[in-house]
Amino acid sequence: MQKSNEKVRVRFAPSPTGGLHLGGVRTVLYNYLFAKKNGGKFILRIEDTDQTRFVDGAEQYIYDCLKWCGLEPDESPLHGGDYGPYRQSERKASYREYAEQLVKNGNAYYAFDTTQDLEEMRANFKTDLNPSPQYDAHVRMKMKNSLTLSPEEVDNLLKTNTPHVIRIKMPSNEMISFTDMIHQEVSFDSNTVDDKVLLKADGMPTYHLAVVVDDYLMKITHAFRGEEWLSSAPVHILLWKYLFGLDQMPQWAHLPLILGPNGKLSKRDGAKFGFPVYAMNWTDPRSNEFTEGFKEKGFLPSAFVNLLALLGWNDGTEKELFSLDELIHQFSIERVHKSGAKFDYEKAKWFNQEWIKQSVADELLSDVKQILEAKDVIITDVDFLKSIIELVKDRCVLMTDFYEQSVYFFKAPQTLDIEAVKPKWNKAKSDFFSEFCTQLEASNDWDTITIETIFKNLATEKNIKPGELQLPMRIMLVGGKFGPAVFEIANKIGKAATINRINTTLVELNH
RNA sequence: GCCGCGUUGGUCAAGAGGUUAAGACGCCUCCCUUUCACGGAGGAAUCACGGGUUCGAGUCCCGUACGUGGUACCA
Numbered sequence: 076m077q078k079s080n081e082k083v084r085v086r087f088a089p090s091p092t093g094g095l096h097l098g099g100v101r102t103v104l105y106n107y108l109f110a111k112k113n114g115g116k117f118i119l120r121i122e123d124t125d126q127t128r129f130v131d132g133a134e135q136y137i138y139d140c141l142k143w144c145g146l147e148p149d150e151s152p153l154h155g156g157d158y159g160p161y162r163q164s165e166r167k168a169s170y171r172e173y174a175e176q177l178v179k180n181g182n183a184y185y186a187f188d189t190t191q192d193l194e195e196m197r198a199n200f201k202t203d204l205n206p207s208p209q210y211d212a213h214v215r216m217k218m219k220n221s222l223t224l225s226p227e228e229v230d231n232l233l234k235t236n237t238p239h240v241i242r243i244k245m246p247s248n249e250m251i252s253f254t255d256m257i258h259q260e261v262s263f264d265s266n267t268v269d270d271k272v273l274l275k276a277d278g279m280p281t282y283h284l285a286v287v288v289d290d291y292l293m294k295i296t297h298a299f300r301g302e303e304w305l306s307s308a309p310v311h312i313l314l315w316k317y318l319f320g321l322d323q324m325p326q327w328a329h330l331p332l333i334l335g336p337n338g339k340l341s342k343r344d345g346a347k348f349g350f351p352v353y354a355m356n357w358t359d360p361r362s363n364e365f366t367e368g369f370k371e372k373g374f375l376p377s378a379f380v381n382l383l384a385l386l387g388w389n390d391g392t393e394k395e396l397f398s399l400d401e402l403i404h405q406f407s408i409e410r411v412h413k414s415g416a417k418f419d420y421e422k423a424k425w426f427n428q429e430w431i432k433q434s435v436a437d438e439l440l441s442d443v444k445q446i447l448e449a450k451d452v453i454i455t456d457v458d459f460l461k462s463i464i465e466l467v468k469d470r471c472v473l474m475t476d477f478y479e480q481s482v483y484f485f486k487a488p489q490t491l492d493i494e495a496v497k498p499k500w501n502k503a504k505s506d507f508f509s510e511f512c513t514q515l516e517a518s519n520d521w522d523t524i525t526i527e528t529i530f531k532n533l534a535t536e537k538n539i540k541p542g543e544l545q546l547p548m549r550i551m552l553v554g555g556k557f558g559p560a561v562f563e564i565a566n567k568i569g570k571a572a573t574i575n576r577i578n579t580t581l582v583e584l585n586h
Numbered sequence: 587g588c589c590g591c592g593u594u595g596g597u598c599a600a601g602a603g604g605u606u607a608a609g610a611c612g613c614c615u616c617c618c619u620u621u622c623a624c625g626g627a628g629g630a631a632u633c634a635c636g637g638g639u640u641c642g643a644g645u646c647c648c649g650u651a652c653g654u655g656g657u658a659c660c661a
Contacts, residue, residue: 090661125660190659206587207657240659258591267589267657275659282661306590306656331592332654339654385610389599393609412592412599415654419597422611432624470623480622495621542620549621557622 083115085297087148088286090122091133094357094366095140097340097418098301098333101383105330106299107146108384108406115296119151120289121162124279131360140354144376145399158293163285166292170280173288173318174241174273178221182317183273186210186220187232187239209269212247241274243283243310251309256297256328256408263309271310283307287314290325298325302415305329328408331387332415340418342366350420354379373473374423375442378430382423386416396429428472436461439468443477450478452485459484463567466559480558484567487576488554493583495556496547500584507537507544508551508581512574521570527562551580 085106089099110117119141121134138153150156160166177183188196193210196218200208208214215222220242221229232239245268252262273284280288290298308327315324335344345352345367355368369379381397389395390405397405431439443464444454454460467480482488514529530548534541549561552573558564565573 088661092661122661128660186659193659202587204587209588209657238659242659261590263590269657272659277659279659281659286661301655302591303655304661308590329591334654385598387598391600393600395598395610414592416599417597419611422598425611467623469625540620545620553621555622559622560619561621 081294081296083110083113083297084118084293084295085110085115085299086118086120086290086293086295087299088120088122088289089137090125090128091137092125092128092130093133093359094342094353094368095137095355096342096352097354097383097386098330100140100144100146100354100379101333101386102299102301102330103141103144103146104380104383104402105328105388105406105408105411108403109297109299109408110149111403112406116149117146118156118158118293118295119148119154119161120293121152122282122285123162123164124275124281124285126164126277126279136355136357143355143370144380146380163289164279166285166289167279169292170284170288171274171278174280174284177243177273177314177317178241180317181244182313183241183243184221185229185233185239186218186242186270186272187224187237188219189238192219210242211245211269212266215242215244215270238276240272240276242270242272243313245270245313251312253308253312253324253327255305255308256326257331257411257413258305258329261305261308265309268309271307273314283310283314287311287318291315291319291323295325297328299328299330302329302332328411331412333386334415334417336417348420350418350423373475374427375430375434375474378427381430382426385426386418387412396426396433424472427474431468431471431474434468436464436468439464439474439477442474443481446475446477447481447485450482452478452482454485459567466563466567470557483553483558484564487572487579488552490554491580491583492550492555493580496550497584499543500547503537503539504544504547505581505585507533507539508547508577510537512577515570515574518570521566523560523562523566526565526573530562547580547584548577551577 087103087106089095107117109115119137123129123134134152138151141147148154150158150161152161174183178185196210196214197208200214210218217223222244224232246265249265250262251265251268252260255261271283272281274280289295308329312321312324315321333340335341336348340352342352351367351369351372351374353366353368355370356365357368358365370376377398380399380402384397384402384406385395388406388411391410440457440461444457444460447454447460463481463484464477467477470480471477511530511533514533515526518525518529530544531541534544545561546556549556549558552561552564552568568576
């Protein structure tokens, strides 16, 4: 089945109907990794055959997400390529030809049933044992189609442009089986599969026809998709057999689903449990419904890709942190799991934290700068910012945490956790800080050691334990009980700001 | 209902007939640190159930249960 001398070509084929969720990005990732690992091509194809669901901006959004993730396609409507068009709507005319060919060969037929006819059929055949009757061998001879109508009638209907679809004619008593790269042998009894519509009344193909025709025309060698497609695989297998031959068919890989806290992961889960579901922020232009993205939530693309890769795959060792390059090197489809995985936001955050920790300031700089500037922090000295990043990055889980972890290096805290010191505050401590300011003012040097030495000597002199004074000082400089060593902070913010912040707080405490 | 796929701690998972059933996240305890983190040391917690096969089963087979997907002129 695998054409060993042919170049690996894989595709991700989303429909431009809305945001790109976790599962979608992971499908992209596995496609990408497989292609790069095998020196092949990764193709992006836009499946825009459902004109009623088309959403403005959704296609551009997909490019943006792939770009952010660092998973850019080799061929796409945007990137070009030799196997275009890369948008299914632009291939409309040829689908009809393939569908007609199937009719001619007796593997498909015209159906003239109206929506109403179908509803009636479903109502009439509905029983307790069969709550959703299908358009299949049991009913097709009772419907209005080219199997039941005379050739003249069919001809006439066609000539008068009567709305119609083309349906596949499922054979009886046939075992349809194939080897999935993940599930191994999968088989279906053709009697349980219905006569799926291949070509819609508007002349557009359904997914079933389009995916087969396009994969053939684009010379796709391996087809990765979510497991929700597994049950329609028999239709695709048959189409390949009828149209192009099974020896031309790509190898299938049905990827396990990513689940939410209770079942299938939905954007609702994200809103409900407070975690992002889409790669990037997305606002539906129709409903104005907003769905949060991993990017804006504060995830690093490297962490996002890493955590997605590990949701359904691992290399068999204890290693969990992988760069994209390492993933390309280590990835193997054989080690992709069969079963769905529940998405765990806590673990996702851990991946991000690890990536922040192992990044150097330079790599984080532009993102952090942007985050701070968006919140009106003015950055004048980039090197200073870099040193701050080094100082606080171990405390950040999300990139957005850099704001609260570093604002106080740039401006005096807006709110002070006075309650943290007030209970143990007294005149002696107050005097200590006044004197401390005087001594700082007089000092010619300004570095961590000097500040700490002055502080400790004075504390000893006043007979107060330095430890009891450190928390108040922290509150004065930072505003809360967090951050790196206080003397380091004092050093960074400078003499003037340090003295100023101490004095300001002193006023408030002694009030 | 029918069809498909799946089932190792709360979550992600290693495991391919013989192991004290790895590891990670989360949780708890302690150490480091008179802040918060990082880091370090420990701890609690698992093979869905029932039958086989076998000297021996988390691993193989069959049932059951549960989960999940499909059952559209949506993808």
